[in-house]
Amino acid sequence: MRTGQNVTNSLPLTLSDVTYAANGRNILCQVSLEIETGPRTVILGPNGAGKSVLLRICHGLITPREGSVCWHGSAIVNGGVRQAMVFQRPVMLRRSAHANIRYALRLNGTSKRKLNHLADEALARTGLSEVARTPAHHLSIGEQQRLALARAWVLKPEVLFLDEPTASLDPASTRAVEDIVRAIDRSGTKIIMTSHDLAQARRIAHEVIFLHKGKVIEDTSAAMFFESPDSPEAQGFLAGELLW
Amino acid sequence: MGEISAAVAAAIHLVVTLDSDLVEIVLLSLNVNCSSVTLASLLGLPLGASLAVFNFFGRRTIIMITSALMGLPPVVVGLFVYLLLSRSGPMGVFGLLYTPTAMIIAQVILITPIITALTHQAIEDLWKEYREQLISLGAGPTRALTTLLWEARFTLTTAVLAGLGRATAEVGAVMIVGGNIEHLTRVMTTTISLETSKGNLTLALGLGMILVMMSIAVNASVFIIRDSVRRDPK
Incomplete structure (x- = not known):
């Protein structure tokens, strides 16, 4: 039972025939997807599959060469969706942890009166109160x-995109990050995360979108994907084969 | 040799007793230098940051010209401002030639490209790192610009101090447009130049000592700031 505080009404996120190329190389080829509200979605695939580009296109950081990205049946433009993103390498502003959170809140129009209280809360939720200053x-x-997760969470996004958030972390930090991701999920935010790590996908995913060479190979429930994948690519990936 | 040591002793006496002529010249120098650096910073910091963040037609050309202008010969700038402000020039009606304002104008033309180019460099690097995060957090272009200027504050301080260093050492342009008039446009560098050619080493040496101290202080500040940022990137 989800005890959601946020009303998710910008979803589903629909991608139709999205194609993207850079430096003469096709990164995404006619990707069509529909991501619904609710369960945690993990975009899985080997390095170079196009996961990060796909996430950036969904978040509106990159414009696809062809195809369209629509929220709620194109009723809402990208800028109107309460969404946030956590990157593989956290980008921190040169100020205190507390000030980093306040900065995000100020940008999103939070009144001065509430800034400190909300920032304190956000740091407490992610176990960072001691390093606030x-x-x-x-x-x-x-x-x-x-802190990057706290900064994204404090904005109460409807959708949170995570681009391999644990790729450069040790196991203890990975666990802490995954716990926070689960907590954000419980608070009602839709989680869309990329990963190339099978074990992590098993821990986090409710739904799996398997991407290979810029194409969506499978888009199914996590249980189905891990137990009986349809495609030879997914079967190979699950068997630990090197996919090129 | 004895003459020189006597001049050095007299110069130290001038500095220690705060000779009124010397103080007047030092204060005018500080006024001209600080005003020019302030104005050049007000122009150069936002311009340099805009060149890094915004994509507009002619951007690359402006960047190239700004870099090229960093090495402007001061006497040519002096000549240009002289022609601009002289009685028959386009701005002659304002009667600014041979005033501290003319000296400030010349210095601003010299320093602005330095501050602009250094700011562009610093902000461009930072923008690459911050771009996606700032857009993701919802920062518009203006907000991103002000955020980047604040984030690069330590590097930009050294850019501004580099401009101050150039202003402090400058002699050619201010000599031409200021005219080195006693009690009006006589600054440290022009006085040293004049008094040395007259053979009056006392005042020249006294001012020289102060100028060297100021120059060392400016450059030491640049070093300290760079060093502290390198060791402790806040």
């Missing part, structure tokens, strides 16, 4: 990623 650049990479 520490310059964000002095935090460990794991703490920085938790």
Whole structure:
């Protein structure tokens, strides 16, 4: 039972025939998807499959060469969706952890009166209260990623995109990040995360979109994907074969 | 040799007793230099940051010209401002030639390209790192610009100090447009140049000492800031 605080009404996110190329190389080929509200979605695939580009296109950071990205049947433009993104390498502003959160809140029009209280809360939820006054650049990479999650979460997004958030973290930090991702999910935010790590996908995913060479090979429930994948590519990936 | 040591002693005396002529010249120098650097920063910081963040037609050309203007010969700038402000020039009606304002105008023309180019460099690097995150957080172009200027504050301080260093050492342009008039447009560098050619080493040496100290202080600040940022990137 989800105890959602946020009303998710910008979803479904629909991609129709999205194609993207850079430097003469096709990165995404006619990707069509529909991502519904609810369960955690993991976009899985080997390195170079086009996962990060797909996530950036969904978030509106990149415009596809062809095709369209629509929220709620094109009723809402990308800028009107409450969405946030956490990147593989956390980007911290050169100020304290607390000020990093306040900055995000101010950008989103939070009144001055509420800034400190909300920032305190966000840091407490992610176990960073003790380092609130520490310059964000002095935090460990794991703490920085938790701060990036806190900064995204505090905006109460309807959708949170995570681009391999644990790719450069040790197991303890990975676990902390995954716990926070589950907590954000419980708060009612739709999670869309990329990963190339099978074990992580098993832990996090409710739904799997399997991407290979810029194409969606499978789009199914996690149980179906891990137990009986349809495509030889997914079967090979699950068997630990190197996919090129 | 004895003459020189006597001049050095007299110069130290001038500095220690705060000779009124010397103080007047130092204060005018500070006024001209600080005003020029402030104005050049107000122009150069936003311009340099805009060149890094915004994509517009002619951007690359402006960047190229700005970099090229960093090495402007001061006497040519002096000549240009002289022609501009002289009685028959386009801005002659304002009667600004041979005033501190004319000196500030010349210095601003010299320093603005330096601050603009250094700011562009610093902000361009930072923008690459921050771009996606700032857009993701919902920062519009203006907000991104002000955020980047604040984030690069330590590097930009050194850019502004580089401009101040250039202003402090400058002599050619201010000599031409200021005219080196006693009690009006006589600054440290022009006085040193004049007094040395007259053989009056006392005042020249006294001012030289202060100028060297100021120059060292500016450059030491640049070093300290760069060093602290390298060791402790806040």
